[in-house]
Amino acid sequence: MLPLFLLLCFLIPPPTVISLNQDGLSLYKFKLSMNDPDSSLSSWNDGAAHPCSWFGVTCDPTNTSVTELDLSSSNIAGPFPASILCNLTNLTTLILYNNSINNALPPEISLCRSLVHVDLAQNLLTGALPPTLSDLPNLRYLDLTGNNFSGVIPDSFANFQKLEVLSLVYNLLDGTIPASLGNITTLKMLNLSYNPFSPGRIPPELGNLANLEVMWLTQCNLVGVIPGSFGKLKKLRDLDLALNNLEGSIPSSLIEMTSLKQIELYNNSLSGELPRGMGNLTALRLVDIAMNRLSGTIPDELCRLPLESLNLYQNQFEGELPESIANSLNLYELRLFANKLTGKLPSNLGKNAPLRWVDVSNNQFSGEIPATLCENGKLEELLMIYNSFSGNIPASLGRCRSLMRVRFGFNRLSGEVPAAFWGLPHVYLLELADNSFSGSIAKTIAGAGNLSLLTLSKNNFTGPIPEEIGWLENLEEFSGNDNMFNGSLPASIVKLGQLGTLDLHNNKISGELPIGIRSWKKLNEINLANNEIGGNVPDEIGSLSVLNFLDLSNNQFSGEVPAELQNLKLNRLNMSYNHLSGELPPMLAKDMYMTSFLGNPGLCGDWNSLCNGRDEAKARGYSWLLRMIFIIATVVFVVGLVWFYSKYKNFKRSKRAIDKSRWTLMSFHKLGFGEDEILNCLDDDSVIGSGSSGKVYKVVLTSGEVVAVKKLWGGIKKEMESEDIEKGGVQDNAFDAEVETLGKIRHKNIVKLWCCCTTRDCKLLVYEYMPNGSLGDSLHGSKGGLLDWPTRYKIALDAAEGLSYLHHDCVPPIVHRDVKSNNILLDADFGARVADFGVAKVVETNGKGTKSMSVIAGSCGYIAPEYAYTLRVNEKSDIYSFGVVILELVTGRRPVEPEFGEKDLVRWVYTTLDQKGVEHVIDSRLDSCYKDDICRVLDIGLMCTSSLPINRPAMRRVVKMLQENQTKAIKKDGKLSPYYCDDASDHGSVA
Ligand SMILES: *[C@@H]1O[C@H](CO)[C@@H](O)[C@H](O)[C@H]1NC(C)=O
Ligand SMILES: *[C@@H]1O[C@H](CO)[C@@H](O)[C@H](O)[C@H]1NC(C)=O
Secondary structure, eight states, rough: OHHHHHHHHHOOOOOOOOTTTTTHHHHHHHHHHSOTTTTTTTOOOSSSSSSSSSTTTEEEETTTEEEEOOTTTTOEEEEEOOHHTOOOTTOOOEOOOOOOOEEOGGGGGGGGOOEEEOOOSSSEEEEEEGGGGGGGGTTTTTEESSOOOOOEEGGGGGGSSSSSSSESSSSOOOOOOOGGGGGTOOSSEEEEOOOOOOOOOOGGGGGTTOOOOEEEEEOOOSOOOOOGGGGOTTTOEEOOOOSSSEOOOOGGGGGGGOOOOEEEOOSSSSEEEOOTTGGGGGOOOOOEESSSSEEOOHHHHHHHOOOOEOOOOOOOOEOOOOOGGOTTTOEEEEOOOEEEEOOOTTTTTTTSOOOOOOOOOSSSSEEOOTTTTTTSSSSOEEESSSEEEEEEEOOOGGGGOOOEEEEOOEEEEEEEOOOOHHHTTTEEEEEESSSSEEOOOOOOGGTTTTTTTOOOOOSSHHHHGGGGGGGGOOOOEEEEEEEEEEEEOOGGGGGGGGGEEEEEEEEESBBBTTTTTGGGTTEEEOOOOOOEEEEEEOOOGGGGOOOOOEEOOOOOOOOOGGGGGGGOOSEEEESSEEEEEEEEEESSSSGGGGGGGGOOOOEEEESSOOOSSSSSSTTHHHHHHHHHHHHHHHHHHHHHHHHHHHHHHHHHHHTTTOOOOGGEEESSSSSSSHHHHHHHHHHHHHHOOOSSEEEEEEEEETTTTTEEEEETTTHHHHHHHHOOOHHHHHHHHHHHHHHHHHOOOOOBOOEEEEEEEEOOOOOEEEEEEOOBBBBHHHHSSSTTSSHHHHHHHHHHHHHHHHHIIIISSSSOEEEEOOOOOGGEETTTTEEEEEEEOOSSSEEOOOSSOOOOOOOSOTTTTTTTTTTHHHHHHHHHHHHHHHHHHHHHHHHHOSOGGGTTTTHHHHHHHHHHHHHHHHHGOOOOSGGGGGHHHHHHHHHHHHHOOOOGGGOOOOOOHHHHHHHHHHHHHHHHTSSSSSSSSOOHHTTTTTO
């Protein structure tokens, strides 16, 4: 920044002191003291007599003194220049919202005596809140949201004379909420949400804030009860105490807060019944008391209020939903899931209300689905799983074109699904599983262009699967098992390029597998067991590179087992009970696959006892004897060999001193190997990498399969050496539990953990082997130039999807804690998978915020800036690290390089962009015709590495943004390619 600053000084002539008035001079000094990369202050020049026409400046018209300064979102940076600003003696309003004001807020701010309105929200201020702020005699409005202020709220804050708004949301404040805040009786708004306060009670003194209209104490680590004194807050409109640990019942004085419009108490531990008299709260519109332990019935008087949103989910409410709820004219959100509610839904629910989101899942509701739910044409989500609803799907829902998510599973619904309902254009999730639906899938399903999840399992559906299913180009999962589907699979089904799961087991499907299944590029799981499908198993099946579950058992398949099947890495292979014949391919002719081919009398392999011969009935007796002799001889030989080998190994291993007797194996997938086999292969020549937590070995198993084995030493060993063995044990259990969770994760962009072996002083993690190594090595090694942009882009998207899965789809969410290019591994096709949860911990959310970690997490250059203050790790820190990986992909540079000096890659990118432009940032090895694409991805990287955690997009959003980029790139020929390189007319200026 410094050179730019000097440049500015040089270009702008020194002020000609005579013309500008005193306030103008002060502002001019302000301008010079700040960094202004966007030249937001370019209109601030000294030609004028006064600054009143300058951008962001408002004057008192009578004497041209500056009264207001509003520079929101101007991208100016630098410390807060109190001594300069406080020379503006008549300045009443100061708005620097959303800039990069940094360093501490100086106590001298109290010299700005005239200030009434101060908005410094969304900046980079750090350090303590200056106690002198309360010396500002006229201050009414103070907003410091979204900074990095730390320490406690000063006691002096009790002394504010006129303060009406105090907002300290999203800072790093600790200590507890001081009772003395109850003295600021002028206060109308008290917003302290999302600070890492220590556990503390809500001071009952806050009930003295008789003028309070808004109180936000969300996620403030509050414990104890809601004070009864809150009944005195007669003007309170908005009360938010969500995401705390409050307990006890909701005080009956709540019903005295007669102005209350919105109440947010979700995710606490409140119990007991809702207070009587809620009908008095006539202003109440939005109620969220979800995720507590409340019981009793939902009061009728509450439902008579003209509510807009009612969230009572995850409590223990029982009884019926009062009919009166159907009369709320503005109700758009009704979420009651996971309670113990019974009876019917009001039959006219939705008739009067613009319902958008309805979730009554996991209750004991019965009766029919109200036909009026979508009367107002706004319904987007209708979730009713795990109840006892019966009857048909009302025909009116077939006209509900707004629907996006529909879950009717696990009820007693029956009859045919209305034809129009199959084809709703915006539905992406349609779940009808475990009901008694009948009839067939209507051809109208062709219209459901957004459908990605279709679950019809366990019903009485009949008829063939219509050809139109092939039109659903977004379909990712089609589960129709346990029905009575018949006919052949439609030829068009191979067009489902997004399909990951196809489960149609237990049906009556016949015919043959369609031709062209190689286009199922994303297919992970195919289960067609227990059908009547015949013909050959196509060779193409070997090209489904991500397939790991294949079950074709109990069908009529004939012919040979295709040799291409050996290309697959399957967790499950079942082709038993068909009519397969011929020789098994050698890699499948192994004991571990013994059960995979049972009941195929014509099938032969050299290992086997399954082989029932080729009609050599006569010779059988004789050959049986020969065979026995041969087998016995082989067994004796093999046993001898094994004995000798193990003796030899034991001798060799005595040096390694691994206490093998104590090994325990924990496996998560069907394994084709034992722990011994792996242990015996851990030689120094097979080391392929080593990181902070241990060495990584490449192990080729006797089955020909290759795995990567990570051997963890270090931390665990030390733990054991400490005197507190007990503690070590506990740690071990935590480790096991965690590893078990990780082992269960299955996602195409996450490296599979096959198993974990443990002894007292060493742990082995066995992963799938990734032939192309890590992204870090590929990118920064000599081969970096080989990774062209489409490959890099794909890697970014893959890794983002993996992380998004960890953050959003795992319960509880998993924070990786060490995202870096060395932990992103590349498979044979340069598909990327996220690896190494060596330091990842399962975050204990249950909504109580993130847990602090005492160990340093992360790697140099990837660590989010807030970590330095907070030592807290959460999803946002992963997102920062992922942003660094994007910057690596774009720049081709390492996160830390000597050339950057003090800076890391993130700082380097920011400054280089500022000073030299984007050409100097992009990796020169990349084809310049991709520049537009690269810039868009670079933008995403910059967003992810934003210094304020709240400005970083969630991983799910990152995936979306990356995909949007893709749609632009693939629209011409259907694959990712530099299409506009040939198209000079559109992009001539780029190339
Ligand atoms: C501030 O306003 C007062 C009252 O209008 C005026 O007398 C005084 O000169 C102003 N100060 C400046 C620096 O202009
Ligand atoms: C504030 O104004 C006074 C004159 O009124 C001047 O002497 C002083 O230098 C100014 N302070 C700053 C920091 O500009």
